[in-house]
Amino acid sequence: MTEKNAVIKVHDLVVGFGDVTVLDHLDLDVRDAEILGVVGASGAGKSVLLRTIIGLLPRRHGTIEVLGVDLAKATEAERRALERRWGILFQQGALFSSLTVKQNVQFPMRENLEISQRLMDEMALAKLEMVGLTPQDGEKFPSELSGGMTKRVALARALALDPEILFLDEPTSGLDPISAGDFDELIRTLQQTLEITVFMVTHDLESLYNACDRIAVLADGKVVAEGPITAMLESEHPWVKTYFQGKRGGMLAERQMST
């Protein structure tokens, strides 16, 4: 199932804590310039998978290849170079609370690029405008932001270095349905203009319908179903069936079919 143009290749991955095995011989490919949505029950290991791919959690077995670099064999310098090529949106935003919004967005630029303060200011404001914020918001501190704004700033910071891969950990959780819809659209637009690959962990059915090209379902530590939304609706796996054809999923499916 390895594909030629996959930017993330996860093969035979095992991750566990103590006696618990969370991911059990998992295989997953993320193709170039697609939005992949990863779903699964709470505790199925979605966030664990994401955190393992970006190297925050150790793995017991298996290989992970991101943009052609094998994480296990990469040297320190290769890893650092790779980390510049991806951006991560954490679930709670993880903004630096002692820096202003603008400084938060500039932080990766300041550390990694040798550019003038003027260009950095212009780029930070450009990124903020791209995610739908105003220059005035740039002077605020993270504690003064609403939930939706925090997510937008975190997205702007993730995009600061024009990454090739964007990891999103539940980007729409904690947002009202309208903001969540806007956010999905924003991710879709940005992905199309910037041509990036998006790896999105989510619970939000709407996001899966509106934003994702492909969906991977995690259950029992493995990917039990993979494919576009139509494939999900045809899947026979009990959890997938309940999720996509249950009360909430079913309504969306009907709406999708009728349009």
Add this chain to the structure above:
Amino acid sequence: MGEALLTHKLVGERLELAAGGSWTASHAGELEALVDRVTGEAPKAKDVSIDMAGVHEFDTFGAWLLERLTRQWTASGKEAVVVGLPEHDRGLLKEMNGVNREPPPKPQLGNPVVSFLASVGRAGADFGHNLVVFSEMLGSVGMALARVIVRPREYRLTSTVHQFDRVAWQAVPIILLITFLIGAIISQQGIFHFRKFGAELYSVDLVGILVLREIGVLIVAIMVAGRSGSSYTAELGAMKMREEIDALRTMGFDPIEVLILPRILVLVIALPVLTFLGSMSALYGGGLVAWLYGGISPDIYISRLTEAISLTHFKVGMIKAPFMGLVIGIVACAEGLRVKGSAESLGIQTTNSVVESIFLVIVLDGLFAIFFASIGM
């Protein structure tokens, strides 16, 4: 990168630019310098055309610099044409076309003299404000205590025992060690200097009176302020940041009664206990040094000690201890509740808590000294 990012050629009154290579974040520094240089050529030419066909990598940094270049030309009334940009990169340039249209908000820079005076004034006002906050905390703790005395069943005994374990019991080893060393040092210095006029024995008076009246309680209070006061502030501050205190309040609990009263009462009880243990340890350390360094045998040390000190000296130290515990607790809890959203403010309040409580402990010690002197203790 052998490829030139941007080359320019003047053809008549038309400046022809040819772009190439990677117009991306990693080349943004070089690119910016080139773009600025080309803008400097503006007076020589009437219009400009930019050929982007040679560019094989293009991101928002490149797009913005291209936009900045054309924007600067059109601003000076000249024409700028971009040609040869691949179809899929046009969206990015269009996106950039919309941004940074309104000037960024200007940071407010005041007169340095005025801002200096303002900061002095603010510091003074803060000091006054601190006193108000501390009295307010003292008042609400008093109220909570009164409520608990009326309805003793509502007092949080488990929390008190847990805090006592942390603040008093776990502090015993370090307090014993530090006061032991302090006692030993005072004794050594006393013997060393008194020996010059043959009065080594008076070093025992020195150790006894100093330790029981002042040093014992002060060292313990400073240790507790650094050890437990800071942890109270950090704990309450983190709870404030995570809205735990608001949650308590909405469930109908008074945070003062649930969180703060047990903590402060524990300090009020723990400080006399620790002071007693600390003073004994200091006297022991002093005795050991007197024996090993000064040749004063333990028997003589003890008999000299019973002559030199009286119960009054002991009482002076012990009376001060609970008040110092109260001051440390009030300052630590008040500062903890003043933490705002950021990690930085947690750090600032914790520092303030330790500095202010040590300062107030020493001021209080001075006031007690005046008080005891005037009543002849």
